[in-house]
Amino acid sequence: MNLSSHYKLLHFIPWTRAKIYKMLLLSVVPTALYYLAGWTWLFVPWVPVALIGTATAFISGFKNTQTYNRTWEARQVYGSIINSSRSFGIMVRDFVRAENKETEAGLHQEMVYRHFAWLTALRFQLRESKSWENVKSKSYNREYLQYYKVPEWESTLGEELKPFLSAEELNGILSVQNKATQIVSNQSLQLKELNKNGFIRDYDYVTLEGQLKDLYDQQGKCERIKNFPYPRQFASINLYFTNILCFLLPLGFLGELSKHVSAYGNWFVLLTIPLSVLVGWIFLVLEQIGESTENPFEGSANDIPVTQISRNIEIDLRQMLGQKEIPPAITPVNNILM
Template sequence: MNTGSHYKLYHFIPWTRKKIYKMLILSSIPTLLFYFLDWKWLAIPWVPVALLGTAAAFISGFKNTQTYNRSWEARQIYGTIINNSRSFGIFVKDFIRANVPVEETIIHQEIIYRHFAWLTALRFQLREIKSWEHVRTKSYNKEYLKYYKVPEWETNIEDELKAFLNKEELLYILTTKNKATQIISLQSAQLRKLNEEGKISEYNYTALENQLKELYDQQGKCERIKNYPYPRQFSSINLYFTNALCFLLPLGFLGEFSKMTEKLGENIVWLTIPFSILLGWVFLVLEQIGESTENPFEGNANDISITQISRNIEIDLREMLGEKELPAAIQPVNNILM
């Protein structure tokens, strides 16, 4: 997530520079052929270019709207996780009672620390790379990684979970496929045991189990976004329409500028190159922006800041436990917050 007022041009232009190079080539070749070899047939009417541009603009707008909706839904899900986590922390503290204060404190800590483990396992699962994601397959995204770090790629999940799970639980969780799911299962098993021991009343036990169900619901929503890509058919036609438009743009501009040669001279056709670069860059960047927004958990600079959100939840719940030594909040690096 970018925390600045906007992307700076010295970041944005290099990120999109290949689009500029592409339009420079696509516009220069027909202009050179038109001017030096007198290939007048390269000039086409503007009407087909305008019609294709309308279709490309429509599908680009549709894609960007839908990919933004995926990103915003992901942020709403994590907003709900924040609220559910705080509620779960309060319920654990106030609903679970033991005759010995020290024992009660230990139980509270065990359950809340296990919740930290769930947050950790979930974010690691969401940062796994899928075949349709772009952060490590597109050169411009790989280059942009120099401006920030993805914590889940820099550390090991086993080392992260050690701080929150006992040895027996850690060994079990590391053998499972869906670690976040099994951590909540461990939570439920302990709550059932505490209910059988009389440390949680029936009503409070039901309320706590409902909180676990809510966490499962939010995890499932995250997994749906992570594991179901933006439909490839819509992604493909956006790419095809945009590239077809970029190919025809110089030909259309040649047609328009060639009409002005009698009044303004033959050199007017050279304006085809800058105008084609500018307009083509706009459409190509729209396509690239949509692409960089469609997978909000992949490790892109435009991702939902799930690492920072998880750390903030941890700080809140540690304070509920009365802890004074709290982990530091995660700060943006080059205005990128992960």
Template sequence: MNIGSHYKLYHFIPWTRMKIYKMLILSVIPTVLFYFMDWKWLAIPWVPVALLGTAAAFISGFKNTQTYNRSWEARQIYGAIINNSRSLGILVRDFIRMDDKVQEQAVHQQIIYRHFAWLTALRFQLRETKSWEHVKTKGYNKEFLRYYEVPEWKGKLDEELINFLSDDELKYVLSTKNRATQIIALQSAQLRELNEAGQISAYNYTALENQFKELYDQQGKCERIKNFPYPRQFSSINLYFTNALCFLLPLGFLGEFSKMIEKFGDHIVWLTVPFSILLGWVFLVLEQIGESTENPFEGNANDIPITQISRNIEIDLREILGEKELPPAIQPVNNIVM
């Protein structure tokens, strides 16, 4: 997530420079043929270009709206995880009571630390690369990775989980496919044991189980966004319409500027190049921005900062446990926080 006031041009222009090069080629070639080879038939009326531009603008606006909704929903889900996590910390501290205060504190820590493990496993799962994601496949995104790092790609899950789980639990969790799901299952199993031992009342047991149910719900919502891409048919027609428009734009501008040759001279047609580049760049960048917003967990610079959120939750819950040695908050790098 970019936390600056806006992307600087020295970041944004290089990120989109391939679009500029593309429009430069598409506009220079027909202009050269028109000017030097006298291929007057390349000039076409503006009406079909305008009609195609209207369709391209509509589908681009639709795509960007829907991809933004995916991103905003992902942020709302993690907002709910923050709230549920804080509630869980308070309920564990106040609902699980034992005569032996040392044992009570140990149980509190075990459950809370296991929740840290769940947060860790979930973010590692969400950062796994899917075939339809763009952050590692598109050249402009790969280049932009030099401005930030994705912690889940640099670290290893087992090395982080070892700080929160016992050896037996760690071995079991790493042997499963959906690690986050099994960690919550371990939480529920321990609650049942405490309830059967009479260390949690039936009401408190139900309240705590409801917290884990809510976390399961939020995990499922994250997995729905992660595992279901923006529909490929809409993504495809947006790409096709935009490219068709960019191909026709220079021809339409040639048609318009050729009408001014008698008044301004035949060199007026060279204005086709800058106007085509500018207008084509707008449409191509709209398509690229929509593409970069499709998958809010993939590791893109515009992603939901799940690493930072998870660390903030960890700090809050450690303070609820009464711990004084807290991990540092995740700081942005080049105004990008993951």
């Protein structure tokens, strides 16, 4: 997530420079043929260009709206995870009781640490790369990775889980496919044992199980966004329409500007190049921005900051336990927060 007021041109122009090169090529070639080779027939009427531009603007706007909705939904889901985590923390602290204070504190820490493990496993699963994601497959996104780091790509899940789980439980978790799901399952098994042994009253046990169900609900919503891409048919027509428009733009501008040659001279058609580059760049960038917003967990600079949110939850719950050694909050790097 970018925390600055806007992307600076120093970063934005290099990120989109391939689009500029593309439009330069598409505009220079027909303009040179028209101006230097005398191909004065090389133009198309402006009406079909305008119609295609209208359709492209509509589908680009639709895509950007829908991809933004995916990102906003992902942020809402993680907002619910924050609230559910805090509720789970105070319920564990207040519902799980033992006559021995050390035993009680140990149970609280064990369950809260297992919740930290769930947060960790979930964010690692969400940051796994999918075939339709763009952050690693597109050169301009890979190049932008120089400005930030994705923590889940810098370490392993096993190392991250070690502080939160016993060696036996850790080995069991690492052996299953959906690790976050299994961690919540283990949490439920412990609640069952604590209720059986009298550490949790029946009503409190049911309430805590309801919190686990809510965590599963939020996890499922994250997995739906992660595993169901923006429909490929809509992504494809947006790409095709934009490229057709960019191909026709210089030909349309040639047709329009050539009408004024008698008044301004032949050089006037050379304005085709900057005008085509500018208008084409706008449409291509709209398509690229929509593409970069499709997958809010893929590890891009526009991601939901799941690492930072998870750390803030950890800080809150550790303080609920009365711990003094608290890990530092995640801070942005180059105004990008992961």
